[in-house]
Amino acid sequence: MHQVLSVGRSLSIQAHPDKELAEYLHKAQPSVYKDPNHKPEMALALTEFEALCGFISSEELDIVLDMVPEINEVVSNASVDQHDGEVKGRDLRSIFTKLISIDRDVIFKALSKLVNRLTRENETRQLTSKEELVLKLEKQYPNDVGVLASLLLNLVKLEPGDGLYIGANEPHAHLNGECIECMATSDNVVRAGLTPKYMDVKTLCSMLTYKQGLPEILKGVPINQYVRRYTPPFEEFEVDQCVVDQGGSVVFPALPGPSVFVVISGEGMMLTSTSEDGVSEGDALFAPAGTEVQVSSESEVRVYRAGVNNKVLLNP
Numbered sequence: 498m499h500q501v502l503s504v505g506r507s508l509s510i511q512a513h514p515d516k517e518l519a520e521y522l523h524k525a526q527p528s529v530y531k532d533p534n535h536k537p538e539m540a541l542a543l544t545e546f547e548a549l550c551g552f553i554s555s556e557e558l559d560i561v562l563d564m565v566p567e568i569n570e571v572v573s574n575a576s577v578d579q580h581d582g583e584v585k586g587r588d589l590r591s592i593f594t595k596l597i598s599i600d601r602d603v604i605f606k607a608l609s610k611l612v613n614r615l616t617r618e619n620e621t622r623q624l625t626s627k628e629e630l631v632l633k634l635e636k637q638y639p640n641d642v643g644v645l646a647s648l649l650l651n652l653v654k655l656e657p658g659d660g661l662y663i664g665a666n667e668p669h670a671h672l673n674g675e676c677i678e679c680m681a682t683s684d685n686v687v688r689a690g691l692t693p694k695y696m697d698v699k700t701l702c703s704m705l706t707y708k709q710g711l712p713e714i715l716k717g718v719p720i721n722q723y724v725r726r727y728t729p730p731f732e733e734f735e736v737d738q739c740v741v742d743q744g745g746s747v748v749f750p751a752l753p754g755p756s757v758f759v760v761i762s763g764e765g766m767m768l769t770s771t772s773e774d775g776v777s778e779g780d781a782l783f784a785p786a787g788t789e790v791q792v793s794s795e796s797e798v799r800v801y802r803a804g805v806n807n808k809v810l811l812n813p
């Protein structure tokens with residue numbers, strides 16, 4: 498399944514449970530967790546695209562706690578892992594758990610202090626992109642703990658053509674830009690802020706991996722002159738980006754699994770042994786397993802193909 502996503506307003510910070518947890522949650526709370534599936538997903542940027550993804554490194558966490566007293570205050574007694582009186586460093590898991598669980602009035606006070614300070618300082622210095630993000634998010638989601646939590650996540654900026662995949666149990670949020678999003682068929686989401694919807698804080702805090710550092714950005718591997726393949730490390734799917742210049746033509750060989758093609762822009766023809774369709778922006782075509790598909794272009798045509806991850810099909 499895939500969709501074209503245009504993000505104007507930031508979407509909620511969320512994580513998707515792994516298969517085992519999804520099965521458990523669906524059994525325990527079927528009205529909240531509607532299916533027993535996991536939901537690996539990948540975004541391919543069509544424009545410049547911004548997202549929050551994964552937790553910041555320990556070094557960056559130290560900087561945030563030193564530079565943002567408003568956060569430091571609310572997490573202060575969670576922020577240091579002490580052993581026999583010796584400070585062992587800051588523990589991300591307890592800091593995040595403390596932050597995401599604090600009372601609304603504490604969030605309100607910390608946020609208004611932070612926003613006032615940044616608004617003041619904005620007149621005398623250039624704010625960092627994270628600080629600018631805080632001001633923007635607070636306007637969209639006033640008094641939302643996700644605005645503070647965003648400081649603990651990596652701000653990832655994608656260029657057109659970059660791919661970002663989201664593993665199970667990793668916090669993420671789409672902020673702005675346009676992308677092709679490909680995901681497995683599931684609606685299971687555990688929210689972590691930037692949302693008026695239900696937040697299952699206990700499940701969230703226990704499920705996250707607390708892996709730290711920047712996520713991997715996929716650049717795609719060229720398959721031929723017109724096609725780049727993006728292969729995330731899960732078995733559900735891979736995505737081909739295909740841009741055929743005017744008058745050009747490319748063949749997608751028959752594959753052992755089914756594919757879905759979506760035309761993003763331009764005009765052209767899509768041919769199989771049994772069909773011949775003129776296609777343009779917004780058209781989608783399903784190709785069953787074993788179908789060879791030829792794409793030819795009348796004006797530069799941009800097509801995405803999502804299919805089962807071939808690595809899995811070829812080496813079961």
Ligand SMILES: [Zn+2]
Pocket residue numbers: 511513538663669
């Ligand atoms: Zn998601």
